[in-house]
Amino acid sequence: MEKVKRLGDRPEANSSSPTISITVQGVLIMSDFIASPGEATKWLRSLAGNHPVFFPQRHGSANYRFLRVDDESLIQFEDYRPTILPPVKIIVPAWDEMLGFVNKPDGSTHVSPSVDTSFRVLAGVRACDLKGIFLMDLFFHDGVSDPYYLARRENTAIIGYGCRQPCDERAFCAAVDSLDHREGADIFLDPVRGGLVLVEARTEQGRRLLDGTDFEPCDDGPARMVGAVANRPDPFGRALKAGVEKLPDIINGHWKSPVWDKHVEQCFSCGTCNLVCPTCYCYEVHDDLNLDAQSGTRVRTWDGCMLPNFSVIAGNHNFRPEPASRQRHRVKRKFEYLPKRYGYGSACVGCGRCGRQCTSGIDIYDIVNDLAVEGP
Amino acid sequence: MTVSRDQTKYLEMAHRTHLPTMGRITEMYDMTARDKFYRLELPTPLGHRPGQFVMVSVLGVGEAPISISCGPRDDNILELVIRKAGRLTQVLHDMEVGDQVGVRGPYGSGFDLEEFYGKDVLLVAGGLGLVPLRSLIHSITNQVERFGKVTLISGCRNPSEELFRNELKDWSKNDRVTVIRLVDNTENMPWKFGVGLVTDPIPGLDIDPVKTVAVLCGPPVMYKFVILALSEKKIPENRILVDLERRMRCGVGKCGHCQINHLYCCRDGPVFRFSDIANLQEAMQ
Numbered sequence: 001m002e003k004v005k006r007l008g009d010r011p012e013a014n015s016s017s018p019t020i021s022i023t024v025q026g027v028l029i030m031s032d033f034i035a036s037p038g039e040a041t042k043w044l045r046s047l048a049g050n051h052p053v054f055f056p057q058r059h060g061s062a063n064y065r066f067l068r069v070d071d072e073s074l075i076q077f078e079d080y081r082p083t084i085l086p087p088v089k090i091i092v093p094a095w096d097e098m099l100g101f102v103n104k105p106d107g108s109t110h111v112s113p114s115v116d117t118s119f120r121v122l123a124g125v126r127a128c129d130l131k132g133i134f135l136m137d138l139f140f141h142d143g144v145s146d147p148y149y150l151a152r153r154e155n156t157a158i159i160g161y162g163c164r165q166p167c168d169e170r171a172f173c174a175a176v177d178s179l180d181h182r183e184g185a186d187i188f189l190d191p192v193r194g195g196l197v198l199v200e201a202r203t204e205q206g207r208r209l210l211d212g213t214d215f216e217p218c219d220d221g222p223a224r225m226v227g228a229v230a231n232r233p234d235p236f237g238r239a240l241k242a243g244v245e246k247l248p249d250i251i252n253g254h255w256k257s258p259v260w261d262k263h264v265e266q267c268f269s270c271g272t273c274n275l276v277c278p279t280c281y282c283y284e285v286h287d288d289l290n291l292d293a294q295s296g297t298r299v300r301t302w303d304g305c306m307l308p309n310f311s312v313i314a315g316n317h318n319f320r321p322e323p324a325s326r327q328r329h330r331v332k333r334k335f336e337y338l339p340k341r342y343g344y345g346s347a348c349v350g351c352g353r354c355g356r357q358c359t360s361g362i363d364i365y366d367i368v369n370d371l372a373v374e375g376p
Numbered sequence: 377m378t379v380s381r382d383q384t385k386y387l388e389m390a391h392r393t394h395l396p397t398m399g400r401i402t403e404m405y406d407m408t409a410r411d412k413f414y415r416l417e418l419p420t421p422l423g424h425r426p427g428q429f430v431m432v433s434v435l436g437v438g439e440a441p442i443s444i445s446c447g448p449r450d451d452n453i454l455e456l457v458i459r460k461a462g463r464l465t466q467v468l469h470d471m472e473v474g475d476q477v478g479v480r481g482p483y484g485s486g487f488d489l490e491e492f493y494g495k496d497v498l499l500v501a502g503g504l505g506l507v508p509l510r511s512l513i514h515s516i517t518n519q520v521e522r523f524g525k526v527t528l529i530s531g532c533r534n535p536s537e538e539l540f541r542n543e544l545k546d547w548s549k550n551d552r553v554t555v556i557r558l559v560d561n562t563e564n565m566p567w568k569f570g571v572g573l574v575t576d577p578i579p580g581l582d583i584d585p586v587k588t589v590a591v592l593c594g595p596p597v598m599y600k601f602v603i604l605a606l607s608e609k610k611i612p613e614n615r616i617l618v619d620l621e622r623r624m625r626c627g628v629g630k631c632g633h634c635q636i637n638h639l640y641c642c643r644d645g646p647v648f649r650f651s652d653i654a655n656l657q658e659a660m661q
Contacts, residue, residue: 098390099390099435101436103435107474108398108476109398109476109478111396111398112395113390113394113395115386115387117382139630143628144392144393144628144630145389146393146628146630147387147389147393147394148386148390150386150389151383281632282631282632282633283626283632284625285439285625285631287435287437287438287439293436296436300625303625303632305632310623310633311623312623313621313623314462315461317595319596319623320658332637333635336638337635337638341638
């Protein structure tokens, strides 16, 4: 399926080609250091003294969240379960102010945009979530770049962390090619042999964040990585019954399939799967009026294609009235539509959140596997 | 150490893509019980093509996509028809001449007039579909000698729902333009034109499939039946243009609501070549 040629001739007419610049943080550089976990932790704490640093923490509750690091924080790399929400939601918050406005008594209106350019560090970002952010970079750069996303993203430094064990039984990151994703990180930390951490500075911004540390420079990083990766279990997490590169074509052939009905039987159309997904970016726009009834803000909030009204138009026509048609859209979007539009592989990163958090236990992994078994 | 980048760059981007400019209503009147015509004066010319749309805002109430109803023009005027269908459109209906309305755009592909030059043009409009097609009809009637014969089939539910009555009359006075006016049902109102669906006249039309471009806009249910009728007249799929409607919140291919399979209706459309979307299952629903 080829991209449809636009009838028009506006400048962004060809901008959805797969060759979108994604060097959000500037020129890619590489330099490696080696540190002990204690040194790495100490360094993150010192960063947190200067900037807001977000790190997966439990803070007494059952599940992890990306919380701001303070003196009480437990910074612990190894023990990890995927956070309730992926870290990209700090860049695309649930309530995102776009414009402020004042309706004046003379009937005129003053409107001004608002953007958040405060600096933050997301640390302990796993490869699946890093790929999620990388894909979001693509989506929000496509065509007219999104100023609100860019303002936060270009002022966010990312410190990734490599997994050596599947985080839990729901993960299928390796099956969708995100286990070894590194692009988009400023620094990537990889546990290597000897209980050490390989610290890879990937961007100038990353190198600056390492200023003042006494991590030892290391020139055998690639060799250490080979050893570290060799000890990972194989398969790493759940495997899919078809190669991820074959899925767009396989799923394309399944417009009508009993699989859609089978997996939607228990679906409440609650949209949890959308809300916890690292690559769901759809949004609704609301105007929020202040109590003076004259001023307020235009905000965007998360929306989800599983919610019943997602594609309703004026006059109440609904283009996806049944839960099965909405679920088909969601699955196709992750495994067929977006991969075809952008050419960067699966838009599902295999983090397992949607299946893990679904009230009914519906897992996109099972849906895709059932389709894979049916074949094209 | 790392410092936050200058806000200016992002504010300018937001200004360009998300900030409505304020237009003033210079004329508005009822077209039907639920549709109002608006003429707005904008600070600068919109510079649109026929078939594009704008996002219309009332700050504090909301924003919605609205088809542009006038042909391309050099002045600051924008013409719209807005049906009362929700909270925002209710507020717009309650406005008066002189009130301010936010507008951003134009957005979408629109029609490329070059494609129509020297061709016969068949326009099929159902209900509100006449509103965006009027932008194309104006472009055609302004230079009608550049086109072959022009046929407009305009259908609506009943006589009281018909839009642009006077213009339909005016267009039909042009020798090259045939206007076929239909209602689904007269519902006991006076009506001296046809009764039936917009598909009904198509089999009887004298169509040269080699030199005809067909354009469709109407309610979702209309498309597949009109396309069936057109394909029986052997009009090739790449010369059928469909103007589609979807929910839209951003206009720039980000908010996700208007997706038709892998395409964004707001950016890749709303005018599509039928051959490009014939195989997309969701397009003609």
